Amino acid sequence: MIEDFDGWYAELRPSMGRALVAWCGDPSVAADALDEAFVRAIERWDRVRAMDTPAGWLWRTATNLARRRMRRQGLEGRALRRQSSGRAEDEAGPTGDDVDLRRALLTLTERQRTAVVLHYIADRPVREIALLMGIAEGTVGATLHQARSLLAAQLTPTEVTATSPDGATP
Numbered sequence: 001m002i003e004d005f006d007g008w009y010a011e012l013r014p015s016m017g018r019a020l021v022a023w024c025g026d027p028s029v030a031a032d033a034l035d036e037a038f039v040r041a042i043e044r045w046d047r048v049r050a051m052d053t054p055a056g057w058l059w060r061t062a063t064n065l066a067r068r069r070m071r072r073q074g075l076e077g078r079a080l081r082r083q084s085s086g087r088a089e090d091e092a093g094p095t096g097d098d099v100d101l102r103r104a105l106l107t108l109t110e111r112q113r114t115a116v117v118l119h120y121i122a123d124r125p126v127r128e129i130a131l132l133m134g135i136a137e138g139t140v141g142a143t144l145h146q147a148r149s150l151l152a153a154q155l156t157p158t159e160v161t162a163t164s165p166d167g168a169t170p
Helices: 005-024 027-043 045-049 054-083 099-107 110-121 126-133 137-155
Strands: none
Touching: 005 027, 005 045, 005 054, 005 099, 005 110, 027 045, 027 054, 045 054, 054 126, 099 110, 099 137, 110 126, 110 137, 126 137
């Protein structure tokens, strides 16, 4: 059982933050959802710290909050577009070194994306991921394998064959 909330927070915040950004694709939504999840955790600390996987509870709470916020933003965005006079909206995409990875992660199913970000970004063990997702450990492994294959296909640069002006390959 975890006793110290501050230590738990300090250990978990960085990896869960990166994982949630990768999962939802929006750094501000991820930060807000994770902060709210930690607030809820400290409010229920006696119960949360006694759980088998407190990090799993935190993840589930944060993803539920992020999902709600993204849904609300989508509804608000559609309402604003209906009210606008047909002006083109300037929508900024993600920035930074991991743009391709973020876009690729968002093409995965929610189950695949959850398994990938929990395992590779939040550094959670397969056993804990299985408990959190409510699936068998073998299913987590299979899901990770499928997701890696899909990500590799999207992130591997396509091979371009150079041709000379006469059409022959060098």
